[in-house]
Amino acid sequence: MTKTSPALDAQNLSKRYGGVNGIQAAKDVSLTVEAGETVALLGPSGCGKSTVLRIIAGLEVPDSGAVQVGGRDVTALPPEARHIGLVFQDYALFPHLSVLDNVAYGPRVRGLPRPTAAAQAREALALVNLAELGSRRVTELSGGQAQRVALARALATASPLLLLDEPLSNLDERLRAELRGELRALFARVGAGVLLVTHDQREALALAGRVAVMRAGQIVQQGAARDVFRHPATAWVAAFLGHLNLWAQPGGLCLLVPEQAVTVGEGEPYPVMARQPHDSGETVTLAHPRGPLTLSLSARESLHIVDGQVRVRVDEGRIQRLVDDREAVNTPI
C-alpha cells in the first residue's frame, strides 16, 4: 500500500530579515503535517511563527529550504498556485462582497464556473454553521461570524493544507472557547492537514494533536501535544507551557515537579506562603523543603487548606531533571 503524501512537508526553512546584521527569524525549521492532522506551531511573540507560515504560504521568500504541499514541490510557486487555504489575522474579507461571494472567491479564481463555485461556497458555509447568512454583507457580521466566514473561505478552496495564523485572536474569551470546540470537530470532518499558529498553549492543546514549540527562530521541541506538555525537553519549554514548579539546581539544571507528581490531601502538611483566588478555586504556594510549590487547587481541593497548611505528597519518581536554559537567548540572533 502506498502511503499518501503529507499535507505539508517543509524542510530546513531559514529566513533572515535585513542582511547579515539582521534578524534570523527562522533557522532550519522542518515541519510535516499529515493529511487529517492538526499541528500547532507554538511560541512567544516574535519567535518567528508567522514568518514560517508566510514562507509556507508563499508570501515570504526563504533564504533556503523547500516546501511540499500534498506531495507537490511549491517552493518556487506564487501563493495563488500553491493550493493552500489561508486564515490570517489580517487576511481581510472583501467588504464590498456578500458572505457567499467572499467564500466563492477562491473557487472562482481557480477557474470554476459561477454555479459550481457558489455550490462549494454554500457547502463551506454550512460546515461553519453560517448557511443562512450567505447574502449578508460581511460588514454586517459579528466578530465571531466574520472569523467563521474567513474559515469557510479557506475550506471552500478544498485545499489539502489549511494555514491558520492566530485564528481566534480577535475574539473575546467566551467566543474563543465556543469556536475552539467547533474548530476541533470541523478539522476532524474535513480531512485536510491543518497548521495552526498560536502563542496560546491552551489553544494549542485544545486543537492540535501535535505541537512544535519555537524559540528565537528555531523549533526546540515537537511531538504529540500531550507528550510535549508532560515531558518538556528543557526548563524554558516547561515554563513556556505554563508549568509552575521549576526548582533551579546547581550545575545549570532544574527540577520540574509536574502537576501529576503532586497529590493533595495526603502526606506532610506544609505552610501556605501565598494564596490567590481564581475563577474555579485558588492558587496557593506552599513552603516545601525542596522549593516553593505552587498549586492550582479546585474549589473542592481548597477545602484541604486547614490552619494555613495543606497536606501534599510529592511523588519523587515523577520529578523530572531538565537543563535550565531559561536565561539563554530570548531574541532571535
Ligand SMILES: Nc1ncnc2c1ncn2[C@@H]1O[C@H](COP(=O)(O)OP(=O)(O)OP(=O)(O)O)[C@@H](O)[C@H]1O
Ligand atoms: N518584514 C520584516 N522585516 C524585518 N523584521 C521582521 C519582519 N517580519 C518579522 N520580523 C522580525 O522577525 C522576528 C519574527 O517575527 P514573526 O512575526 O515571524 O514572529 P511571531 O512569532 O509570529 O510573532 P507574533 O506572535 O508576535 O506574531 C521578529 O523579531 C520580527 O520583529
